[in-house]
Amino acid sequence: MNQSIKPGDNPDLTEERLSGTFDTNSMAAVIYGSDKLAQRRREISEAVSRIPELQDSKPCPFMTREEKILEGSRKSAILNRLLPGLIDLDSFEETVFIHQEVIGIEGHPLALHESLFIPPIATQGTDEQQKKWLGRAQRREIIGCYAQTELGHGSNLRALETTATFDISSQEFILNSPTITSLKWWPGALGKSANWSIVIANLIVHDKNHGPHPFMVQLRDEKSHEPLPGITVGDIGPKMAFNGADNGFLGFENYRIPRENMLMRHSKVTPDGGYIRPPHAKIGYSGMVRVRSRMAAEQGLFLAHALTIAVRYSAIRRQGYLEDRSREVKVLDYQTQQHRLFPSIARAYAFIFCGFETIRLYDQLLIDVQNGNTSGMADLHALTSGLKSVVTHQTGEGIEQARMACGGHGYSMASYISEIYGVAIGGCTYEGENMVMLLQLARYLVKSIEMIQNGKSKNLGPMVAYLAANESEIDLNLGPNEYLKVFQYAARSQAWRATEKFQKLRNSGMSKEQAWNQASVELTRASRLHTRLYIMSTFINHVGSVVDQKIKKVLIDLLNVHITYEVMDIGIYVQGLLSSDQMDLIRNQLYVSLETIRPNAVSLVDSFQISDMQLRSVLGRRDGNVYENLFKWAKSCPLNDKDVLESVTKYLKPMMDKSKL
Ligand SMILES: CCCCCCCCCC/C=C\C/C=C/C(=O)SCCNC(=O)CCNC(=O)[C@H](O)C(C)(C)COP(=O)(O)OP(=O)(O)OC[C@H]1O[C@@H](n2cnc3c(N)ncnc32)[C@H](O)[C@@H]1OP(=O)(O)O
Ligand SMILES: Cc1cc2nc3c(=O)[nH]c(=O)nc-3n(C[C@H](O)[C@H](O)[C@H](O)COP(=O)(O)OP(=O)(O)OC[C@H]3O[C@@H](n4cnc5c(N)ncnc54)[C@H](O)[C@@H]3O)c2cc1C
DSSP: OOTTOOTTSOHHHHHHHHHOOSOHHHHHHHHHSSHHHHHHHHHHHHHHHTOGGGSOSSOGGGSOHHHHHHHHHHHHHHHHHHHHHHSOTTOHHHHHHHHHHHTOSSOOTTTTIIIIIHHHHHHHSOHHHHHHHHHHHHTTSSOEEEEOOBTTBSSOGGGOOOEEEEETTTTEEEEEOOSGGGSEEOOTTTTTTOSEEEEEEEEEETTEEEEEEEEEEEOBOTTTOOBOTTEEEEEOOOOSSOTTSOOEEEEESSEEEEGGGBOOSSSEEOTTSOEEOOSSTTGGGHHHHHHHHHHHHHHHHHHHHHHHHHHHHHHHOBOSOSSOTTSOOBGGGSHHHHHHHHHHHHHHHHHHHHHHHHHHHHHHHHHHHHTTOOTTHHHHHHHHHHHHHHHHHHHHHHHHHHHHHTHHHHHSTTTOHHHHHHHHHHHHHTTSOHHHHHHHHHHHHHHHHHHHHTTOGGGOOTTTGGGGOOOOOOOSSOOHHHHHHHHHHHHHHHHHHHHHHHHHHHHTTOOHHHHHHHTHHHHHHHHHHHHHHHHHHHHHHHHHTOOOHHHHHHHHHHHHHHHHHHHHHTGGGGTTTSOHHHHHHHHHHHHHHHHHHGGGHHHHHHTTOOOHHHHOOSTTOTTOOHHHHHHHHHHTSGGGGSSSOHHIIIIIHHHHHHHHO
16 A cells, blocks of 8 residues: 555645555655665654754755755754664664755765765774874864865876975975865855865875875864964855755865874885885775765666656646547546656656666675785776766656656745756766766777687676677567667677777877777767666566565566656667567557556655655655645745835836836
């Protein structure tokens, strides 16, 4: 049964929920990985809803930027006091979840503290460094951020300009921002809130530049919160979204920190100026891999937010007629609306399933690396580079479709979809611009194909083994595994096409860099197809492992939406494999699968169990009572505090009076 049904709900939404064929709590358990984890989310939402001081003081769209930052800080401080009674303090998931529930998605002063400041200390700090800072950070005696990007440099880490020069005589590093382009620019919470930061700077010892390394740097006085001498710091101004966070700039002028402030678990500088290399050259990049490995699930949830709003609203919004002219139909009954929304529901599920898998892979890698085994780093870097790029892009597309599916009201901030969109698409840029990261995965694909060309196919990892296969015919009797083969064909032929283009250019005498650039559009296409194949195969495997038969049945229906939509979407890449009859068959299977999933659409989004507090959307309310609440929301807009505004008395009225003469 659908657990969201309550008395007083909009009857159209109740009708939808009654037509669902499965238990939404059981589905939530599959989405979040276990009944216990899903149950914890419900308990935390429930507990938060009973604490008056944690409620929004007014709707976010009516707040100025300053009010958003103040509100985020107010709630962060209250949460810090209440957290021990509300969540398991050792659980990163519960910490992120409660902040999102209480403060929302627009960012807050501690948004980066948990995800980018504490993890590098925990994974790249020595035992002594952890003892010194981890407890303080966890108790929030200090607030931290992650300062890597510079005004002139983001994607290309090797071009960072900030320097940390070792001074043997004082046993200190001297930090400098030598140029305007070397100012740190963008770090979340840096602008006004953080007093410490992980700073990525070029390590210079005995005039030799050892490249970017992480340093623990105090920025502000712990008593006065004033910037320390040698530090220039401030906020970079309003952004497209995420304005509850104070992204900042930072400059150093001969700013000294003790030698012990370089995070030295992997690379080390000894007191006499010796440099000890890390076990893997890119181990310092692992904080980024950690965040990327979490982005698929995060983004899947952003998409889930937008779809919860659009699907619920589509079930109460009546517009136009089908057969019965006496009553307008729910817009959810239109095939175009279903085609707009249901493939995105499938993607949201797929992204979340993939996301929990990559989080698990990262956690395993972390254990391996701590035990000295870095062999899995390249694989996970390639996988998460592609995944973050594809998932953020498709999430953005899906959210925008969800907005349009809500018609005019989707454009109002009352829907909250524009904010969700603005926050989600930030992910196309942060943690590595998407094209740049697709090209990282492409390096891996090209290397894999070169292994095949050199007769070393048996050395290929399981994720790229399909590159060596030779599928040229597909059975018309299409099931998920045949769709997978179709996708493998597309990904394989594009990877070979791109690699061969690169190699041909090389053989024509072009430099490696120029040849790479000339082949790069084809290379990014190969990376996207490879990643979409991974998403599809993870989805198929996940559904295969579900035990509850009612849940499995609806997930198979959703998987059918996914595989048919995805194959139609890449039609151009499978022209050599599928006949036009086969394409027609798939197209029809997609339309059938949209109809099949229709009765479960509302229950599928209800299963994300995103509370009204977290959703912050008038259109997406659980009870479906949209119109009366839209009217209330509009009336509460500060512009309506007065009937006659100063804009009228001061300018418009005199203008009209003058025109009358
Ligand atoms: C609903 C839930 C809501 C939760 C809300 C949470 C909200 C949180 C909001 C947070 C918001 C924003 C936070 C944002 C933070 C940031 O953006 S921090 C800054 C991030 N910056 C980047 O990502 C920069 C991207 N650039 C890079 O990573 C590197 O420059 C790049 C990898 C592109 C290239 O590095 P180079 O050193 O030049 O290396 P290259 O020559 O290209 O490659 C050499 C070789 O090394 C391999 N390699 C590269 N990286 C790795 C790695 N990490 N691990 C393993 N191997 C790696 C690469 O593949 C090459 O291998 P090859 O064999 O030679 O091909
Ligand atoms: C919301 C948000 C939060 C952020 N938070 C943080 C933070 O907390 N800490 C932090 O350090 N940083 C943060 N950043 C910065 C972020 O990591 C960078 O913006 C990101 O890495 C992209 O770098 P860039 O801005 O230099 O883009 P650029 O590299 O300048 O990209 C511009 C264009 O150039 C293209 N391009 C660049 N290089 C190549 C290439 N080699 N091949 C082909 N095309 C290329 C890109 O594809 C893109 O189209 C944040 C950014 C945002 C938007």
